[in-house]
Amino acid sequence: MLVIGLISGTSVDGIDAALVDISGTDTDIKVEFLAGETYPYPAELRKKILAVCAGEALSMAQLAELDDAIALTFAQAAQHLQINHPSVELIGSHGQTVYHRPPKRRGEGFPDTLGYSLQLGRGSVIAKLTQTPTVSNFRAGDIAAKGHGAPLVPRVDAYLLSHPHESRCVQNIGGIGNVAYLPARSHPHWLEKVRGWDTGPGNSLLDLAVHCLTDGTQTYDADGNWAASGTPSYTLVDKWLSQDYFQLPPPKSTGRELFGWEYLQDCLADSTALNLSAADTLATLTELTVVSIVHSYRTFLPQLPDRVLLCGGGSRNLYLKRRLQESLAAIPVQTTDEVGLSANFKEAIAFAVLAYWRMLNLPGNLPQATGATQQVLLGEVHLPM
Numbered sequence: 577m578l579v580i581g582l583i584s585g586t587s588v589d590g591i592d593a594a595l596v597d598i599s600g601t602d603t604d605i606k607v608e609f610l611a612g613e614t615y616p617y618p619a620e621l622r623k624k625i626l627a628v629c630a631g632e633a634l635s636m637a638q639l640a641e642l643d644d645a646i647a648l649t650f651a652q653a654a655q656h657l658q659i660n661h662p663s664v665e666l667i668g669s670h671g672q673t674v675y676h677r678p679p680k681r682r683g684e685g686f687p688d689t690l691g692y693s694l695q696l697g698r699g700s701v702i703a704k705l706t707q708t709p710t711v712s713n714f715r716a717g718d719i720a721a722k723g724h725g726a727p728l729v730p731r732v733d734a735y736l737l738s739h740p741h742e743s744r745c746v747q748n749i750g751g752i753g754n755v756a757y758l759p760a761r762s763h764p765h766w767l768e769k770v771r772g773w774d775t776g777p778g779n780s781l782l783d784l785a786v787h788c789l790t791d792g793t794q795t796y797d798a799d800g801n802w803a804a805s806g807t808p809s810y811t812l813v814d815k816w817l818s819q820d821y822f823q824l825p826p827p828k829s830t831g832r833e834l835f836g837w838e839y840l841q842d843c844l845a846d847s848t849a850l851n852l853s854a855a856d857t858l859a860t861l862t863e864l865t866v867v868s869i870v871h872s873y874r875t876f877l878p879q880l881p882d883r884v885l886l887c888g889g890g891s892r893n894l895y896l897k898r899r900l901q902e903s904l905a906a907i908p909v910q911t912t913d914e915v916g917l918s919a920n921f922k923e924a925i926a927f928a929v930l931a932y933w934r935m936l937n938l939p940g941n942l943p944q945a946t947g948a949t950q951q952v953l954l955g956e957v958h959l960p961m
């Protein structure tokens with residue numbers, strides 16, 4: 577079946593659209609990647625989304641306008657791929673996360689409170705404009721089952737990237753970082769032993785810092801070159817790493833609500849107090865991403881993996897990748913490209929697979945990764961009128 581997956585992640589850099597040909601069900605699933613494109617958001621729309629993610633208040637009318645604009649941009653991304661592939665049968669659209677609240681659990685001093693996660697860009701509009709059945713709102717079902725609604729990709733990673741004999745960590749470094757730990761498939765009950773959680777900041781703090789340090793003229797540290805010219809302050813890395821999120825056991829999820837502007841302001845104040853240069857500040861923020869990933873593996877995994885596979889935009893940050901490799905010493909750190917799955921489009925591909933599973937009435941979440949009480953079908957199906 578030809579399926580398009582669409583997502584714009586927490587970096588809000590644009591819509592990743594992937595076209596894949598999927599066959600099989602789960603253990604025998606085959607996914608052939610046929611095409612991938614990134615469609616940058618119009619500058620004004622991106623600015624608005626970032627402001628809303630940073631907590632700017634919206635009236636209901638403004639919320640409706642924003643939802644319309646995002647749905648239209650997502651539909652256009654799909655339509656663009658459909659020009660050369662008119663026989664696409666299904667779209668899985670993650671939409672744009674603008675708010676994410678993890679659930680609160682008994683035992684933390686609170687009564688149970690469900691999570692809440694809002695993705696804009698409604699699927700009904702995408703289905704109508706593309707004349708293609710569209711699955712959207714993937715996180716709601718898992719959240720209703722007391723899960724975080726995130727991360728959802730670990731089940732897809734398990735089927736596409738696990739290995740018969742080696743254990744792997746698939747580490748996405750987007751705005752936020754998240755990991756899927758995949759034991760070797762020869763392990764009895766290997767799927768039950770898959771783990772996943774959000775490791776903390778990926779590029780979100782780095783991107784915001786670059787924006788601040790360049791008066792908005794640059795949006796990210798290309799290849800990590802700027803950070804590579806500095807020296808990390810381990811005094812600050814240790815201080816930041818002692819914060820609650822990094823110590824919290826999985827399942828856990830986070831977003832720009834925590835690792836956003838306010839968090840960065842505190843980091844910049846710490847770095848000014850130590851007279852760090854701009855390069856040292858970026859090196860220290862990059863190191864926080866590296867150390868938080870490695871700390872979470874050492875603290876929460878049953879054992880360190882045999883191999884780490886990176887994906888997401890942060891896998892193109894050469895300094896970050898080098899520091900991860902140095903920190904993990906003998907464990908090889910590669911990208912998913914090197915095992916045949918596009919590192920840039922893996923998340924978009926994952927939402928194509930999740931939509932496909934929804935149409936086959938197969939569950940998409942892994943309760944041990946999201947904290948849900950059970951496996952559930954993910955997503956709402958919208959048929960074109």
Ligand SMILES: Nc1ncnc2c1ncn2[C@@H]1O[C@H](COP(=O)(O)OP(=O)(O)OP(=O)(O)O)[C@@H](O)[C@H]1O
Nearest residue numbers: 585586587750751752779796799888889890892893
């Ligand atoms: N060549 C590069 N060098 C350094 N960083 C890069 C490079 N290319 C992309 N990035 C980083 O990757 C980010 C985009 O990553 P990606 O598209 O995976 O994020 P996302 O999907 O929005 O996030 P999430 O996975 O949290 O939802 C950019 O904002 C930038 O920080």
Ligand SMILES: CC(=O)N[C@H]1[C@@H]2OC[C@@H](O2)[C@@H](O)[C@@H]1O[C@H](C)C(=O)O
Nearest residue numbers: 586673676726727728729752754923
């Ligand atoms: C609420 C939300 O959009 N979460 C994203 C975000 O970006 C990375 C990390 O935080 C991950 O948990 C999740 O996305 C991926 C696609 C997931 O659900 O697996």
